[in-house]
Amino acid sequence: MRISVLGSGTGTNFVAIAQAVARGELRNVDIALVLSDIENAGILARAQEFGVPCAYIPVTNFKTKLEGPPEQAYIEALRAAGTDYVVLAGFMRMIKREMLAAFPQRIINIHPALLPAFPGIHSWEQALAYGVKITGCTVHFVDEGMDTGPIIAQAAVPVHDDDTPASLHARIQQEEHRLYPRVLQWLADGRVHIQGRRTFLVPPGP
Amino acid sequence: MRISVLGSGTGTNFVAIAQAVARGELRNVDIALVLSDIENAGILARAQEFGVPCAYIPVTNFKTKLEGPPEQAYIEALRAAGTDYVVLAGFMRMIKREMLAAFPQRIINIHPALLPAFPGIHSWEQALAYGVKITGCTVHFVDEGMDTGPIIAQAAVPVHDDDTPASLHARIQQEEHRLYPRVLQWLADGRVHIQGRRTFLVPPGP
Numbered sequence: 001m002r003i004s005v006l007g008s009g010t011g012t013n014f015v016a017i018a019q020a021v022a023r024g025e026l027r028n029v030d031i032a033l034v035l036s037d038i039e040n041a042g043i044l045a046r047a048q049e050f051g052v053p054c055a056y057i058p059v060t061n062f063k064t065k066l067e068g069p070p071e072q073a074y075i076e077a078l079r080a081a082g083t084d085y086v087v088l089a090g091f092m093r094m095i096k097r098e099m100l101a102a103f104p105q106r107i108i109n110i111h112p113a114l115l116p117a118f119p120g121i122h123s124w125e126q127a128l129a130y131g132v133k134i135t136g137c138t139v140h141f142v143d144e145g146m147d148t149g150p151i152i153a154q155a156a157v158p159v160h161d162d163d164t165p166a167s168l169h170a171r172i173q174q175e176e177h178r179l180y181p182r183v184l185q186w187l188a189d190g191r192v193h194i195q196g197r198r199t200f201l202v203p204p205g206p
Numbered sequence: 207m208r209i210s211v212l213g214s215g216t217g218t219n220f221v222a223i224a225q226a227v228a229r230g231e232l233r234n235v236d237i238a239l240v241l242s243d244i245e246n247a248g249i250l251a252r253a254q255e256f257g258v259p260c261a262y263i264p265v266t267n268f269k270t271k272l273e274g275p276p277e278q279a280y281i282e283a284l285r286a287a288g289t290d291y292v293v294l295a296g297f298m299r300m301i302k303r304e305m306l307a308a309f310p311q312r313i314i315n316i317h318p319a320l321l322p323a324f325p326g327i328h329s330w331e332q333a334l335a336y337g338v339k340i341t342g343c344t345v346h347f348v349d350e351g352m353d354t355g356p357i358i359a360q361a362a363v364p365v366h367d368d369d370t371p372a373s374l375h376a377r378i379q380q381e382e383h384r385l386y387p388r389v390l391q392w393l394a395d396g397r398v399h400i401q402g403r404r405t406f407l408v409p410p411g412p
Contacts, residue, residue: 114340117323131404133360134320136340154339156362161406198337200367 001188004033004083006074006091011043013089013110016177017184018050026181028188033081035074037066037093053081065094075102085187088142089180092121095142105194107142108187110180112172114138114154119147124169133159135168137176139183141194152192152199155179207394210239210289212280212297217249219295219316222383223390224256232387234394239287241280243272243299259287271300281308291393294348295386298327301348311400313348314393316386318378320344320360325353330375339365341374343382345389347400358398358405361385 005014014034020026034047034054047054055077059070066074075098078086088095088109095107113123114136120126127135136156143149155175159168186192186201193200211220220240226232240253240260253260261283265276272280281304284292294301294315301313319329320342326332333341342362349355361381365374392398392407399406 114320114323114338116336116338117320129403130322131357131402132320132322133357134342134362136362151337151339156340156342196337197335 001028001084001184002030002032002082003085003087003184004035004078004081005031005043005047005087005089006035007043007089008036008038008041008092009043009090011041011046011089012173013176013180014043015046015050017087017089017181018046018052020181020184022050026185026188029184032083033077035077037070037091043089059093062093064092065096066099067096071096071098075099078103085184087180087184094146095144097144100142100144105141108152108183109140109142109147109149110176111138111140111147112169112176114156115140115147115151122165124172125165127159128163128165128168135159135172137172137179139179141199150194150197150199152186153179153183207234207290207390208236208238208288209291209293209390210241210284210287211237211249211253211293211295212241213249213295214242214244214247214298215249215296217247217252217295218379219382219386220249221252221256223293223295223387224252224258226387226390228256232391232394235390238289239283241283243276243297249295265299268299270298271302272305273302277302277304281305284309291390293386293390300352301350303350306348306350311347314358314389315346315348315353315355316382317344317346317353318375318382320362321346321353321357328371330378331371333365334369334371334374341365341378343378343385345385347405356400356403356405358392359385359389 031052036044037059039056044054057073061068086103086107115138118126134156138154140151141149157172191202237258242250243265245262250260263279267274292309292313321344324332345359346357347355363378397408
């Protein structure tokens with residue numbers, strides 16, 4: 001399974017995935033390409049450190065979505081790399097119709113909350129402000145909504161009384177780094193089946 | 207701490223609390239009264255089995271809220287019983303302004319989901335339909351909203367691929383029966399502090 005990772009930030013989830021591949025914990029997965037819409041994003045530097053092809057593809061027509069000519073540029077780069085799955089890892093733009101059609105049920109995202117609670121940005125700050133005692137992270141298929149696609153896996157994370165946004169975010173990220181490689185292994189093994197809004201994990205093959 | 211329990215259903219949470227009191231696991235808590243808006247509700251039969259005073263107080267003016275003359279009847283009964291905390295356990299009516307004013311920050315509820323996800327009724331069916339992998343239960347202070355008050359405690363419950371609404375609901379209820387007595391002990395020990403939407407658990411006193 002060839003995956004390509006899209007990110008706008010520091011790339012901690014990319015590193016977690018790349019390390020899992022390097023250690024042989026994530027089998028039959030190749031990271032084909034890393035793309036970013038931010039020229040100096042840490043994820044591009046991390047990709048170079050791991051020897052993974054990477055590119056900055058600017059998006060100048062919209063601020064919060066990937067649509068139009070830049071969307072086509074991303075699709076072409078992903079296709080040229082032989083991408084089976086598009087893995088969003090802190091990519092701060094909404095994925096729109098053309099890209100969804102190019103990789104149907106082949107785009108996944110990780111979100112730092114137990115969806116459907118706290119979609120959108122800074123969800124750990126939303127969780128603290130609401131006063132929940134448990135939050136977490138969610139890996140889901142991407143659809144046209146904001147963090148609304150079918151959920152593949154979730155992990156719970158406790159909120160502590162003395163948490164700051166930073167300490168809570170760090171605890172969630174630890175779980176993200178465990179959860180994302182695990183889900184990628186399920187996908188590589190063909191174990192994730194979608195039925196409507198629900199997904200099911202089928203037993204591993206022989 | 208004298209608590210009164212309000213319920214419309216079978217009373218499984220009442221039983222969990224009454225058993226915790228009977229076993230000495232829940233200390234310094236007396237169950238003063240059980241009230242129901244359903245004449246043949248199981249919770250009234252369970253109260254009689256535990257020797258707890260109980261009453262059916264009909265509510266005929268509204269279907270989904272407690273307001274007006276029946277609300278006054280509940281308030282009077284709760285006050286006459288010397289109620290410190292009102293404990294909602296499957297009480298299927300919205301609590302309104304007069305009762306909230308009579309027991310300020312002294313009414314708690316347990317909800318079978320990880321709020322703010324899946325408020326309202328049949329939240330385990332909502333969770334299954336949405337396709338979450340983790341749900342749970344929440345104990346919270348009651349305010350004028352639908353399951354919106356400050357959260358005191360939550361417990362996570364996994365959703366299994368082969369869950370039915372009944373099997374998921376049963377797994378959530380198991381956690382409810384653990385969580386509700388624990389929170390009542392915190393309240394009896396004066397350990398729950400509210401700051402805005404957040405609550406904090408302070409260390410037990412000497």
